[in-house]
Structures are given as structure tokens and as C-alpha cells.
Amino acid sequence: MSRGGPLLLGLVVGCGARSGLLVPDPFVDGSDASTDGAIDGTTDAADTADVAPDTTIDALADAPVDGDAAVVGDAETDAEPPCAPPTVTTIDLYVDRAYAGTIHNGSAACPWSRITDALAFVGIPSSRRVVHVRGGTSTTPLRYDEPGALSIHKNVTVRGDGPIVTHLPVELGALVLHHGAILEGFTIVGDDGVITEGGAPPADVDAATLRHATVTGAGGTGTGSPCISAHGSVHLGPDLVVTGCKNHGVFATAGDIHVVGTTCSFSGNKPTGITVGIFGRLLFEGGTASGNSEAGVRLGARSVSSLKAPHLVYGLVARDNGIAGLDVWTDVPVHVGASTLLHNRFGVRTTADSGAVLDLGGDLAGAGKNNLGSATLGDRNTHAGVCIDAAHPASIRADDNAWSSCAPSFVQKLVPSCETGSGYADVWYRPASSTATGVPLVASTCTVGP
Numbered sequence: 001m002s003r004g005g006p007l008l009l010g011l012v013v014g015c016g017a018r019s020g021l022l023v024p025d026p027f028v029d030g031s032d033a034s035t036d037g038a039i040d041g042t043t044d045a046a047d048t049a050d051v052a053p054d055t056t057i058d059a060l061a062d063a064p065v066d067g068d069a070a071v072v073g074d075a076e077t078d079a080e081p082p083c084a085p086p087t088v089t090t091i092d093l094y095v096d097r098a099y100a101g102t103i104h105n106g107s108a109a110c111p112w113s114r115i116t117d118a119l120a121f122v123g124i125p126s127s128r129r130v131v132h133v134r135g136g137t138s139t140t141p142l143r144y145d146e147p148g149a150l151s152i153h154k155n156v157t158v159r160g161d162g163p164i165v166t167h168l169p170v171e172l173g174a175l176v177l178h179h180g181a182i183l184e185g186f187t188i189v190g191d192d193g194v195i196t197e198g199g200a201p202p203a204d205v206d207a208a209t210l211r212h213a214t215v216t217g218a219g220g221t222g223t224g225s226p227c228i229s230a231h232g233s234v235h236l237g238p239d240l241v242v243t244g245c246k247n248h249g250v251f252a253t254a255g256d257i258h259v260v261g262t263t264c265s266f267s268g269n270k271p272t273g274i275t276v277g278i279f280g281r282l283l284f285e286g287g288t289a290s291g292n293s294e295a296g297v298r299l300g301a302r303s304v305s306s307l308k309a310p311h312l313v314y315g316l317v318a319r320d321n322g323i324a325g326l327d328v329w330t331d332v333p334v335h336v337g338a339s340t341l342l343h344n345r346f347g348v349r350t351t352a353d354s355g356a357v358l359d360l361g362g363d364l365a366g367a368g369k370n371n372l373g374s375a376t377l378g379d380r381n382t383h384a385g386v387c388i389d390a391a392h393p394a395s396i397r398a399d400d401n402a403w404s405s406c407a408p409s410f411v412q413k414l415v416p417s418c419e420t421g422s423g424y425a426d427v428w429y430r431p432a433s434s435t436a437t438g439v440p441l442v443a444s445t446c447t448v449g450p
Helices: 005-019 045-051 055-061 068-079 115-122
Strands: 092-095 129-133 156-160 166-169 175-177 182-184 187-189 194-199 208-211 213-216 228-232 234-236 240-243 250-259 264-266 272-284 295-299 311-314 316-319 324-328 334-337 340-342 346-350 384-388 401-403 410-412 427-429 446-448
Touching: 092 115, 115 129, 115 156, 175 208, 194 208, 194 250, 208 213, 228 234, 295 316, 316 324, 324 340, 340 346
Parallel strands: 092 129, 129 156, 156 182, 166 187, 175 194, 182 208, 187 213, 194 228, 208 234, 213 240, 228 250, 234 250, 240 264, 250 272, 272 295, 272 311, 295 324, 311 334, 316 340, 324 346, 346 384, 384 427, 401 446, 410 427
Antiparallel strands: none
């Protein structure tokens, strides 16, 4: 036998046992099953007798002895890491900033420490991938300070453990949501905010989604961007809170802005909770927009030709806003129903002047049943439930609403501005022309608000 034969056999068998591989030992003659089956990692008389004529072992023993056993053991250990990495088809991927291991591959056992790494791995997948981001505790949330701006692409869901325990700063560039992306379960904080991809998605279901989250500008150093800049269609909610923003809570320039469910809040912002601009459209299912410095919801100026579908506002609770609960600057129809617009300067202010663009009840099923006034003086708006701040050539339908009295009270404004004047009436208005008589609002049916 060549030198070191029995010693090398003991080391090789020992490594095979440590690795847990249930495969035939390549160094043992498989035809000699009667004795090889008794190998137990020790070198006793039976093992020595079995090995002596084994030409495979003799041949291997002619190789250098130093390091042979270590090399074989290391190779087996490296081939089986403690956690298998995900593949390009793995649906669920994991991120945990608190994970202290040395291997980071996105598996549940060995998560990445940064969301950036997860997004780089998934790219733009052809089917849904879900990135699970671990949170901390209510007293010590996990904060994901990423090295740069994040961009979440179509078919990618990034899901935190909840806004209380999972925080995501946006102070190195805005967080971009592309069509078909979903972001949920975070507090998103910083001056740069969230931006949605411009243009129309292929269908409403392909719009970006932001839900079960809090977005705030608090903690930034300047006025910053809007907390959410919607350049294209987006689903907001359910369970979305937008607050503490210094340059609008939501500023939408295009696409359908769909506020989903009744549990969203756009309160405590400057100057508005939601502003929808030139080419945007609002579909508001319910929620609050209170305590903003100017308006809860503002529908910006726009020509009729830019978008013919009406804004739909239902279930809006807007209180304690500096100017109006609902501020209508648009010439596109606005249908309002089941909303409570109290304790503002005006419940609704409209400056539109080209047709009956505001429907508070009558023309569209579901419009009406708004609370615009109260029998209790302290619960009313400061000056009016509705202020018509334009020469309106047609009547605004306002059936089936609550006012301070029934029929509602009216005051004609001689000075063309809702910003001037004192006292209270359910409706302040400008006449359609200097010679016109009558009021530009019809309330055929009404109730008295509590």
C-alpha cells in the first residue's frame, strides 16, 4: 500500500458523514459491500483488512497528503449553503435590515438588508413578485435608509409589515411607482415623496397602487414636493393616510385618481389634502380631508375638452379647512353625494363660470344627501354651505341636502369674491349677470342638519 492509506480513508469517510450526503463513497469499491457497509469512520482491524487490496484508495494515496481532507470537506460545505437562493421565478422575496447573517440572497432564511437589492434582483418581471420587508416594533420601527431613489416596476409588490413598524425615508429622490406596481405597509417620510408614472395604463386595474400606508413630508428641510405626485392613474387606499405635507398631500396632473374605500385620510396638509389639476379626474369613494390650510379637496381649472367624464366625490368628510371642504375651479362636471362639509369657511366654493358644472343632488343617481349646514350655529361653516364665486349662467342642482334651514337661506354677493364679506347664509352667490334675478342654485327638497 502507498503511504498514508488507512489514515486518508478515515478522514474521507469522516467528511462524508459530516456533510450528511446519502451517496455511495466514491473512494470505496462498491463491489465490496460486505465489509464497506461496516465502515463507521474509525480505523479498526476490519477496515484495515478491507482497504489493503483497494486499488482506488492506493491510487488516490499517491496524491499529496497535506490538505487533502480539508479540500474535500470544504467543497461539500460550499455546495450546500444554509439557505437556497431564490430564482427568477420565485414569487416571495425577503428583506430584513436587522438580519445579522453573512449570506444575503433574498430567501426567507437569508434576506437582503436593503430594498434596493430586492428591486435590482426582480427587475421588471412578467408576473407578480412580492418583496416582504420586515418591520420592527411600535417603539423601535425598522428604518430603511436606501442608498438612492427607489423605482418599483410593473408586477412588483413591495410589502412592509405596517406603517407603524416599517419606515421608508424618501430624501435622496422620489420613490417612483410605475403602472402595475403596488406599495403597501410603510410610513413613507421625506421631502421627495412618491411619484406615479405618467400616461394612462392599459386598463384601470393596471394603475399603480399605494395602500395601507402613511405618507408624510414631516421631517424634511424645505417645502419639498407634494407627498404624492400623480402624473398618471393611481389607486390610493384603502387605509392610506397623507398628512404633514408642505406642498399638497396629493397633487394630480393626469389620469384617474381613485381613492379606494372609505378609510383614507388627507388631513393636516398645506395647502390642500388633494388637488387634481388640468388633465386629472377624481373618483373619491370616501374618507376625510380635514384641517388643511386651504382646502380639503380642490378640483383645478380645466377646459371641458380636456376630459369629459365628471369628477365623482362621495362620502367626503371635510372639516376645519382654511377655505373650503371642496374647492371647485373646474368647468368639468362635479357630482357630490353623501358628503359632510362643515366647519370650514365654506363647505363648497365654486369659481366655475361656464355651465352647470356642480351637481350637489339631482342629475346623477347617488348625488345629494350632503350635509352642508346645521341648526346649531357652532357646527356650521363660517360663512356659507355653498359659495358661488362666479357669474353662473345656469342653475346648480342641490336637492336632498341638509342646510341650516329648509329652504336654505341665500345672500347675494355684490363684491365678486368669496374672500370678502361677513355673516352667514347657506348660500352666497353672484348673479348670472348684472341684470339677472333669482339664484343659481335649486334646492327643491331639503332637510335641516343636526
